[in-house]
Amino acid sequence: MDVQSAAMIGAGIAVLTGLGAGFGIPLATGKTSEAIARQPEASGKIQGAFLLGIALAEATAIYGLVVALLLIFSK
Amino acid sequence: MSISEKITEGISIKTVFTIHAFGLTIPISDTVIATWIVMAVLILASLILTRRFREIPKKPQLLLEAYIGFINDFVTETAGHHGKDFAAFLGTIFTFMIAANLAPMLTPIGGFGFEPAFVIKPLTRDINVTAAFAVTVIVTVFFSTFRYKGVKGFFKSLVSPSPVMLPFKLMEYGIKPLSLCLRLFGNILGAFIIMKLIEIVAPVIFPPLAGLYFDLFDGLIQAVVFSFLSTIYIAEAIE
Numbered sequence: 001m002d003v004q005s006a007a008m009i010g011a012g013i014a015v016l017t018g019l020g021a022g023f024g025i026p027l028a029t030g031k032t033s034e035a036i037a038r039q040p041e042a043s044g045k046i047q048g049a050f051l052l053g054i055a056l057a058e059a060t061a062i063y064g065l066v067v068a069l070l071l072i073f074s075k
Numbered sequence: 076m077s078i079s080e081k082i083t084e085g086i087s088i089k090t091v092f093t094i095h096a097f098g099l100t101i102p103i104s105d106t107v108i109a110t111w112i113v114m115a116v117l118i119l120a121s122l123i124l125t126r127r128f129r130e131i132p133k134k135p136q137l138l139l140e141a142y143i144g145f146i147n148d149f150v151t152e153t154a155g156h157h158g159k160d161f162a163a164f165l166g167t168i169f170t171f172m173i174a175a176n177l178a179p180m181l182t183p184i185g186g187f188g189f190e191p192a193f194v195i196k197p198l199t200r201d202i203n204v205t206a207a208f209a210v211t212v213i214v215t216v217f218f219s220t221f222r223y224k225g226v227k228g229f230f231k232s233l234v235s236p237s238p239v240m241l242p243f244k245l246m247e248y249g250i251k252p253l254s255l256c257l258r259l260f261g262n263i264l265g266a267f268i269i270m271k272l273i274e275i276v277a278p279v280i281f282p283p284l285a286g287l288y289f290d291l292f293d294g295l296i297q298a299v300v301f302s303f304l305s306t307i308y309i310a311e312a313i314e
Contacts (some may be wrong), residue, residue: 013226029258048153048303051300051303052304052307054305055258055300055303055304057200058258058262059254059257059258061259062257062258062262062265063257063261065261065265066260066261069264070197073083
């Protein structure tokens with residue numbers, strides 16, 4: 001197997017980091033809806049924490065994407 | 076042209092012309108020119124909209140005041156009393172991000188065998204643009220710590236709550252801008268590649284529908300997330 005095709009397979013494996021974000025963000029969303037349903041008056045603060053949380057959770061998926069792009073486009 | 080070649084061509088950044096000055100050769104890429112255009116539009120809009128303000132506001136002034144008030148409220152709520160000093164900076168970042176992420180929606184319609192007159196790609200798909208913004212934010216965080224806590228307070232913030240945290244606190248000054256920069260770049264580039272794929276596979280009906288999510292919604296959310304995280308970093312530095 002030459003380096004090019006190995007890099008392509010590596011890029012595919014790197015994108016598996018999306019799994020983490022895919023499990024994490026729905027969990028956070030569900031908990032946020034529960035919290036807002038329980039305390040609608042605190043929705044502003046809850047949404048702030050939620051946005052921060054998903055931004056950080058999403059980072060893993062983004063790093064995977066960046067690594068995959070590096071593998072594909074750097075020769 | 077194969078699909079991968081089309082995508083590579085779509086995400087590549089072209090050098091439009093080079094400037095030779097002071098013995099340096101400065102390449103000007105298409106994102107730099109697009110940034111200049113967005114800057115010119117925003118500056119002109121702010122000059123025109125803030126002309127002739129009056130006591131009893133008319134519609135444009137009312138909208139503008141609501142927008143500025145929203146940014147002021149948001150920043151002071153998150154960053155506390157001193158946050159107001161940074162409202163202009165963070166508001167500028169927010170406005171520019173929205174303009175930069177939503178600019179591709181102004182591309183004229185093509186198809187049926189003819190190419191659109193010009194193609195606008197999102198500015199933030201270039202990692203240099205997002206890196207510049209991330210560096211600006213972290214420099215602001217760095218110096219506002221000195222400004223609001225003093226030199227002693229800065230060194231104290233490095234060892235709080237315990238001196239064990241020192242290496243992590245130092246690393247934060249590198250990790251924060253890196254993650255800010257990569258998050259925006261990765262999101263916008265990812266959405267851009269998916270849109271390109273959809274345009275190649277199904278050129279009719281689907282691109283505008285998917286564009287609502289990938290261009291409009293994702294662009295707006297990422298602009299919000301970037302400025303929100305910047306606000307939180309600054310709030311941490313000045314509290």
